[in-house]
Amino acid sequence: MKMNIIKKLIPYAFVGVISGATTFGAINYFNEKNSDSDFSYFAPKNSDARYASFNMTGVGEDFVKASKMTVPAVVSIKNYADRTNRRSEQDMFDLFFGNPFGGQPRQQQQPPQNMPSGMGSGVIISPDGYIISNNHVIAGASKLEVVLSNKKSYVANLVGTDPTTDIALLKIEEKGLPYLNFANSDNVEVGQWVLAVGNPMGLNSTVTAGIVSAKGRSIDLLSQQSRTPIESFIQTDAAINPGNSGGALVNPNGELIGINSAISSKTGYYEGYGFAVPSNLARKVVEDIKKFGLVQRGFLGVNTLDLSDTRQVTAYNQQNKTNLKAGEGVYLTQVVAKGGAEAAGLRTGDIITKVDNTVISSYYDLSFAVGSKRPGDKVAVTYTRNGRSNTVDVTLRDERGGTSFRSKADLTVTEKIGSEFEPLSDRFKTDYGLNSGVIAKNVVSGSEMAKIGVVDNYIIVEVNGKPVNSQKDVEKILQGYSGNVQVKYVDEYGRITTRGFKMP
Known part of the structure; x- marks a missing residue:
């Protein structure tokens, strides 16, 4: 009797095995076929499902509560930009050649x-x-x-x-x-x-x-x-x-x-x-x-080398014929005159290892610890000099060396429009038929200059119809000015464009 039942079940078992193998093969096939697609679908294993269930038992309600609180406070932002502002950055080689x-x-x-x-x-x-x-x-x-x-x-x-x-x-x-x-x-x-x-x-x-x-x-x-x-x-x-x-x-x-x-x-x-x-x-x-x-941002007043970046350290050693070792901390390559660090007694060659309670392992640790402070704030800086550790209080200053807060009215012209300018050489002007011009440098993302399509290395020929040959020329034209500004510039393809913005 049992043997008869087993014999009857064998065909069903065989069909089941074939069906399972076919399904498994199909899943693998489609997974491989879709491996480069934007969307992937996953069937969790039993162990994964049990683990997920275990986790959700503890935090599921917290997720629901947090979601209900958060979703209404999160918005969608649509950016309608002037199409002529959406240009790629090119270098000066492409501009003229x-x-x-x-x-x-x-x-x-x-x-x-x-x-x-x-x-x-x-x-x-x-x-x-x-x-x-x-x-x-x-x-x-x-x-x-x-x-x-x-x-x-x-x-x-x-x-x-x-x-x-x-x-x-x-x-x-x-x-x-x-x-x-x-x-x-x-x-x-x-x-x-x-x-x-x-x-x-x-x-x-x-x-x-x-x-x-x-x-x-x-x-x-x-x-x-x-x-x-x-x-x-x-x-x-x-x-x-x-x-x-x-x-x-x-x-x-x-x-x-x-x-x-x-x-x-x-x-x-x-x-x-x-x-x-x-x-x-x-x-x-x-x-x-x-x-x-x-934003009111404090500065130590130093130039640095990130000792955690082996490539930077190697390049610095080769260029300066030094023998610095890579590791943790920030090496001071220069202490800026009249800055907070100089006033506190820091010197070139010191290695900053801590600011307040923040351990400084890299440049980014230092930029966060100091940059999240304001001018006039004091920070305790721990550094090593000749193998000995020292700690000193440093009063932070702004980029101009001040310790007081600034408003928009205190900004320079270049800070307001978001770009600095370097003069063109006379030889350069002669070679490319320009009577005037300055090179845009350090153009700030989202600034007035960026909004009209200017990026680093574009040549500004005129401002408000007046030729410019230096940053002082730009500042003289726009100092105290509050109207519409017209900027004529040459882009990376040699095209001359005139665009404008309202002076901040």
């Missing part, structure tokens, strides 16, 4: 005029409509539209930006808005749960979960926007994609611990490495912008 690969400059396809040039996210931080986002989200905008989670739309005013930290502050005219409170990002721990909330790839009000993977991370991203960047990112594996920039990174209590800014990816999409500006730094920046109209 043409495209090295031949042919005409490649023209990028632009979206219709009524469509945004870019989209990102922002976080409402007060009930009266202040919104924090990234500087790169709003850069070059002629109009900024903010859309709430309830689909209500507003035109936003740009209050101020800080390329140094990639933070921007916007304002919409509304009251009683939902908002998020800043948490103390110094208390964030590696391994703790976090949520990222934003609008990735146009998918509004998207919530993803992950953990804090690392703190104090630098990825050399902001050096493209600023000569003195501050990078001390919170790294997370919560899924962050294009469109999440400017959105919220929150703890399970729904408190803001960071502003999502970047991802590290070979494809441009999520690969498990996201980075957020810590809330303490972001809060300091927006408080400065609201109160003073610009």
